[in-house]
Amino acid sequence: MKFLFTATLAALASVVAASPTPTVNIQKRATADDVADIGYATTNGGTSGGSGGTTTTVSDFASFSEAAKGDAKKIIIVDGNLSGEGSVRIGDNTSVLGKKGATITGINLTIKGVKNVIVRNLVLSKVVGGDCITVQEATNVWLDHLDISGDLSVDKDYYDGLIDITHAADWVTVSNVHFHDHWKASLVGHSDSNADEDTGTLHVTYANNKWTNISSRTPSIRFGTGHIYNNYYSTITTSGVNTRMGAIVLVESSTFVDAKRAITSLDSDITGSAEVRDVDLGGSTNDAPEGSFGTVPYEYEAVGAAGAEAATAGAGATLDF
Numbered sequence: 064m065k066f067l068f069t070a071t072l073a074a075l076a077s078v079v080a081a082s083p084t085p086t087v088n089i090q091k092r093a094t095a096d097d098v099a100d101i102g103y104a105t106t107n108g109g110t111s112g113g114s115g116g117t118t119t120t121v122s123d124f125a126s127f128s129e130a131a132k133g134d135a136k137k138i139i140i141v142d143g144n145l146s147g148e149g150s151v152r153i154g155d156n157t158s159v160l161g162k163k164g165a166t167i168t169g170i171n172l173t174i175k176g177v178k179n180v181i182v183r184n185l186v187l188s189k190v191v192g193g194d195c196i197t198v199q200e201a202t203n204v205w206l207d208h209l210d211i212s213g214d215l216s217v218d219k220d221y222y223d224g225l226i227d228i229t230h231a232a233d234w235v236t237v238s239n240v241h242f243h244d245h246w247k248a249s250l251v252g253h254s255d256s257n258a259d260e261d262t263g264t265l266h267v268t269y270a271n272n273k274w275t276n277i278s279s280r281t282p283s284i285r286f287g288t289g290h291i292y293n294n295y296y297s298t299i300t301t302s303g304v305n306t307r308m309g310a311i312v313l314v315e316s317s318t319f320v321d322a323k324r325a326i327t328s329l330d331s332d333i334t335g336s337a338e339v340r341d342v343d344l345g346g347s348t349n350d351a352p353e354g355s356f357g358t359v360p361y362e363y364e365a366v367g368a369a370g371a372e373a374a375t376a377g378a379g380a381t382l383d384f
């Protein structure tokens with residue numbers, strides 16, 4: 064494993080330039096055949112989505128739903144502003160990629176009971192009564208370069224999560240995502256009573272994400288294993304990383320600004336634990352029980368707390384396919 068602690072963006076840039084497969088992934092690398100190169104999605108055989116498969120461009124809900132069916136290798140390019148009500152179920156071996164400016168409003172993407180899915184470069188928002196992205200009973204999922212939000216002026220339960228990962232989902236990476244303006248951002252493990260299904264699963268990496276104006280769950284994690292690095296948090300109004308029900312997290316190389324209970328263990332009968340390295344709490348607190356995380360089975364580059372803001376400057380749907 065490689066640990067690179069660099070204090071400045073200039074130092075980071077030189078590291079990235081020198082490396083043939085940069086894992087910090089802050090550049091706007093974007094080809095439709097890209098495979099996951101970061102976090103737990105690179106393990107368990109890796110996540111290639113529809114790389115090498117057929118390409119279909121969709122610009123409405125009905126054709127998107129149709130194109131997403133089945134387990135053939137396929138790349139779906141979302142073009143334009145899609146809105147509606149309901150869910151698009153994404154099949155196995157699929158990459159869903161937003162063309163520049165593509166938005167999906169009111170429709171949730173459901174990645175359930177499948178393997179090998181990539182979703183990148185979309186602006187997703189406002190799914191009434193549901194999550195923007197739901198990952199359940201699914202393995203090898205890479206969610207990258209998304210702008211994903213709700214609205215804090217509505218009731219806290221009007222929308223549900225932004226990205227919720229539950230029911231023994233595993234080997235998931237959430238990278239370069241801008242989560243903003245929402246009550247309950249990201250839930251890993253949905254219930255205290257789901258130990259039988261979830262224990263030993265829910266390995267999730269959160270890398271290079273920006274979280275702005277969020278009430279809670281950045282993420283909240285039960286039972287699982289969470290590696291949270293190079294994340295930049297600003298205005299977290301209730302609680303941030305919540306480790307519970309025996310979950311173990313490593314929070315490192317991240318910065319909190321104006322956060323309440325930045326790292327904690329709340330609202331479950333059993334706590335989780337956190338190992339915290341090189342994190343700037345910005346005057347907030349870490350009251351989670353201290354844990355010993357061990358190692359992750361992939362290489363990664365920690366930019367250091369002072370580099371987290373710069374490392375997340377490209378978070379959101381900033382790619383150009």
Ligand SMILES: *[C@@H]1O[C@H](CO)[C@@H](O)[C@H](O)[C@H]1NC(C)=O
Nearest residue numbers: 122142143144145164165166
């Ligand atoms: C999508 O919506 C944005 C913002 O309203 C608008 O600027 C853009 O032209 C729309 N794109 C298409 C393809 O209609």
Ligand SMILES: *[C@@H]1O[C@H](CO)[C@@H](O)[C@H](O)[C@H]1NC(C)=O
Nearest residue numbers: 134135136155156177178179
């Ligand atoms: C797609 O996914 C299924 C189930 O995960 C797998 O068995 C199959 O080999 C894959 N198909 C291709 C073409 O890769």
Ligand SMILES: *[C@@H]1O[C@H](CO)[C@@H](O)[C@H](O)[C@H]1NC(C)=O
Nearest residue numbers: 148149150169171193194197
């Ligand atoms: C998907 O979105 C619809 C609203 O468009 C919602 O009713 C449903 O509960 C959502 N499903 C999930 C799993 O969030």
Ligand SMILES: *[C@@H]1O[C@H](CO)[C@@H](O)[C@H](O)[C@H]1NC(C)=O
Nearest residue numbers: 214215216244275276297298
């Ligand atoms: C956060 O959201 C609230 C409610 O919409 C808004 O009033 C406030 O200005 C936002 N704060 C920031 C820092 O964007």
